[in-house]
Amino acid sequence: xxxxxxxxxxxxxxxxxxxxxxxxxxxxxxxxxxxxxxxxxxxxxxxxxxxxxxxxxxxxxxxxxxxxxxxxxx
Amino acid sequence: xxxxxxxxxxxxxxxxxxxxxxxxxxxxxxxxxxxxxxxxxxxxxxxxxxxxxxxxxxxxxxxxxxxxxxxxxxxxxxxxxxxxxxxxxxxxxxxxxxxxxxxxxxxxxxxxxxxxxxxxxxxxxxxxxxxxxxxxxxxxxxxxxxxxxxxxxxxxxxxxxxxxxxxxxxxxxxxxxxxxxxxxxxxxxxxxxxxxxxxxxxxxxxxxxxxxxxxxxxxxxxxxxxxxxxxxxxxxxxxxxxxxxxxxxxxxxxxxxxxxxxxxxxxxxxxxxxxxxxxxxxxxxxxxxxxxxxxxxxxxxxxxxxxxxxxxxxxxxxxxxxxxxxxxxxxxxxxxxxxxxxxxxxxxxxxxxxxxxxxxxxxxxxxxxxxxxxxxxxxxxxxxxxxxxxxxxxxxxxxxxxxxxxxxxxxxxxxxxxxxxxxxxxxxxxxxxxxxxxxxxxxxxxxxxxxxxxxxxxxxxxxxxxxxxxxxxxxxxxxxxxxxxxx
Numbered sequence: 001x002x003x004x005x006x007x008x009x010x011x012x013x014x015x016x017x018x019x020x021x022x023x024x025x026x027x028x029x030x031x032x033x034x035x036x037x038x039x040x041x042x043x044x045x046x047x048x049x050x051x052x053x054x055x056x057x058x059x060x061x062x063x064x065x066x067x068x069x070x071x072x073x074x
Numbered sequence: 075x076x077x078x079x080x081x082x083x084x085x086x087x088x089x090x091x092x093x094x095x096x097x098x099x100x101x102x103x104x105x106x107x108x109x110x111x112x113x114x115x116x117x118x119x120x121x122x123x124x125x126x127x128x129x130x131x132x133x134x135x136x137x138x139x140x141x142x143x144x145x146x147x148x149x150x151x152x153x154x155x156x157x158x159x160x161x162x163x164x165x166x167x168x169x170x171x172x173x174x175x176x177x178x179x180x181x182x183x184x185x186x187x188x189x190x191x192x193x194x195x196x197x198x199x200x201x202x203x204x205x206x207x208x209x210x211x212x213x214x215x216x217x218x219x220x221x222x223x224x225x226x227x228x229x230x231x232x233x234x235x236x237x238x239x240x241x242x243x244x245x246x247x248x249x250x251x252x253x254x255x256x257x258x259x260x261x262x263x264x265x266x267x268x269x270x271x272x273x274x275x276x277x278x279x280x281x282x283x284x285x286x287x288x289x290x291x292x293x294x295x296x297x298x299x300x301x302x303x304x305x306x307x308x309x310x311x312x313x314x315x316x317x318x319x320x321x322x323x324x325x326x327x328x329x330x331x332x333x334x335x336x337x338x339x340x341x342x343x344x345x346x347x348x349x350x351x352x353x354x355x356x357x358x359x360x361x362x363x364x365x366x367x368x369x370x371x372x373x374x375x376x377x378x379x380x381x382x383x384x385x386x387x388x389x390x391x392x393x394x395x396x397x398x399x400x401x402x403x404x405x406x407x408x409x410x411x412x413x414x415x416x417x418x419x420x421x422x423x424x425x426x427x428x429x430x431x432x433x434x435x436x437x438x439x440x441x442x443x444x445x446x447x448x449x450x451x452x453x454x455x456x457x458x459x460x461x462x463x464x465x466x467x468x469x470x471x472x473x474x475x476x477x478x479x480x481x482x483x484x485x486x487x488x489x490x491x492x493x494x495x496x497x498x499x500x501x502x503x504x505x506x507x508x509x510x511x512x513x514x515x516x517x518x519x520x521x522x523x524x525x526x527x528x529x530x531x532x533x534x535x536x537x538x539x540x541x542x543x544x545x546x547x548x549x550x551x552x553x554x555x556x557x558x559x560x561x
Binding site for chain 1: 151346350
């Protein structure tokens, strides 16, 4: 039986997008520098949408690795 | 052909085509209760993706996101953050919900509470709050159809006839095909929304300003404060942003319809893969934002910001394209409305009527009652939307704060063995009560924080404290134990 609780490493990967897109808002909520023609805050969020997906993809690999039957737990 | 006729033809073609695919997708399936509510638990990654996308991108996303960009500016960015973070939460939460659902044959959110906490009053309270939150949401979708079709048809179809036609169609395909039909209508809807959003988001800045960069430069020059928080508002600053993003990211999957969609998945793995993919799909909203921001300079001074997107499209594109946007917009309202109506009807028949009025009903009888309820709810919502007022929007916000209060009961129920029925019930009542009181008495935001978020914190504290104080967790019949009766 796989453990239902996600591993601490995967949870940390999930925490990264929260820090980047939510808690740090005073640091990146500004217009300049405009990148690729976008205000900085919008640009930042777009980049982090992609990076969030990446974080989850890594967590997915970790979780499915844990789940393979017969594989010893790390 | 006149502009009206062209646009009208495009709208009708799209709505008819989308509805037909819904009927076909669910044809030749034997409709028992489980097939109707959760698609026989057989959806793979593709159908789960379509259903999720179908539910997420409502008229609120389509008109609301651009409307906020137009009328409020910077604060609208919270939508990009909360959707992405909602999927991050779903990656960790949904597989556990799915496993519990798979093990115990759950079809609704109320089933989850009933099984985990073994208290039918708690389960009934959860269905009641769920239904009460869904009805204004449903009405908002119908109102959205009315607005979109009216504007896109150059006024040829009035709001009420448009709403009536949409209600009849969506009640018909929900009645016949259940959740599977909804997922299939989503195929047409999402393909069109994707194309329309990209065309609008690139086309509008290009035609009026020569490009997206030039548009933002012009906007930053004309309204330097519009693009950051609090933008054109006074109260929506960074504290509001953080608390609102947290509330909505945690609460998103607590909507009864979104929660129940978890049970349609074939496997927990399909849900994890979906969570990895979904953030990328929210990039579509970026294009909607472009149109909303461009509208600030192109069609300034609109009384209703929600009309900004359609106004700017009408100003920029030929009538046939306005028709396509209108058709896509109509489906964007109908798909979420369909799943909301299905969920509310199931909650009523399975989790309120059967346990409290007639426990002897069989599953097939519950299924018949739920389908009949779909018709009743459809008519009721249509009447509310036709004669209702703008207070619906504020009711919806109360609904959002309300459903989010399910979060502690779900998370503690899944991952904390010591969560007890009194604890979760007390927290839920306190949370719902606080949210409703604060919002109806207009204390939102409270100290710069989202009122629903404050209620959620209270709820969590009470749930944990009362759980620790009340009897041992082992007393609760379905509590997870080391013997893994629950897990």
